[in-house]
Amino acid sequence: MGRRATVADVHRLAAAMPYAQRTAGTRENPVYQVGGKTFVFFRNRRPDAVDPDTGERYTDVIMLRVPDEQDKQALVQDPASPFFTTPHFEGHSSVLVRASRIGEVAVDELAEIVADAWLSCASAARQRAWLEQHRPE
Numbered sequence: 001m002g003r004r005a006t007v008a009d010v011h012r013l014a015a016a017m018p019y020a021q022r023t024a025g026t027r028e029n030p031v032y033q034v035g036g037k038t039f040v041f042f043r044n045r046r047p048d049a050v051d052p053d054t055g056e057r058y059t060d061v062i063m064l065r066v067p068d069e070q071d072k073q074a075l076v077q078d079p080a081s082p083f084f085t086t087p088h089f090e091g092h093s094s095v096l097v098r099a100s101r102i103g104e105v106a107v108d109e110l111a112e113i114v115a116d117a118w119l120s121c122a123s124a125a126r127q128r129a130w131l132e133q134h135r136p137e
Contacts (some may be wrong), residue, residue, distance in 0.1 A: 002106040002107055002108050003106065003107045004104070004105070004106065004107070005102045005103060005106065005107045005109075005110040006102065006103065007062075007099045007102055009073055009102075009107055010040065010043075010099075010102065010110065010114070011061060011108055013110060013111055013114040013115075014032040014039070014114055014117075014118075015032065017032075017034065017039075017114065017115070017118040017130075018034075018118075018126060018129070018130060019030050019034050019035065019122070019126060020033070020118065021033050021034070024026075024054065025041065025042070025043075025044065026044060027044050029041075029042040029044060030042045031056045033121070034112040034118055034121050034122045034126065035121065035122060035123055035126070037121035037122075038063075038065070038121065039064070039065045039118045039120060039121040040062065040063070040064055040114065040116040040117055041061065041062070041063040041118055042061075042062055042063075042099075043061040043063055044094075046061070046088070053086040053130065058098055058111055059099070060098050060099035060100050061096050061098055062096065062097050062098070062099055062102070063089075063094050063095070063096055064094060064096075064097065064114065064117045065093060065094050065116075065117040065118075065120040065121055066091065066093050066094060066095055066113075066116060066117065066120060067093065067119065067120050068093055070118075071093075071116065072085065072093060072094070072095055075113075076095055081104075082097050082098065082101035082102065082105060083095045083096065083097050084096050084097070084105040086131055089098075090092045093120060095131075115130075115134075118130075119131075
């Protein structure tokens with residue numbers, strides 16, 4: 001595993017995507033959008049994401065868009081994975097991760113996940129332009 005990811009990496013990677021805009025959510029939490037569509041979102045405390053032992057609401061949940069249900073399941077099926085979902089996100093192409101567990105992900109993997117999140121929301125023209133620039137040689 002390469003260098004472990006940090007919350008600063010989430011911000012850096014999301015902000016570096018073309019046409020990404022950072023806005024403030026309902027409680028000034030960061031929301032990253034492309035073309036008005038959210039691809040990374042630092043959530044407020046919500047009743048659907050709670051500590052199973054204490055029942056306390058998580059205060060550090062980050063939502064990341066994913067291309068489809070298959071990609072979502074690949075990230076959430078392993079019980080050791082830091083990625084999870086809740087019934088609130090059933091049928092929604094996104095995964096959740098606690099900021100306190102982002103270090104369980106390598107920066108390279110996080111970069112792929114953030115790029116996929118951006119690609120899931122960007123217009124077709126922006127997707128093509130980005131993929132053209134990032135095509136492996």
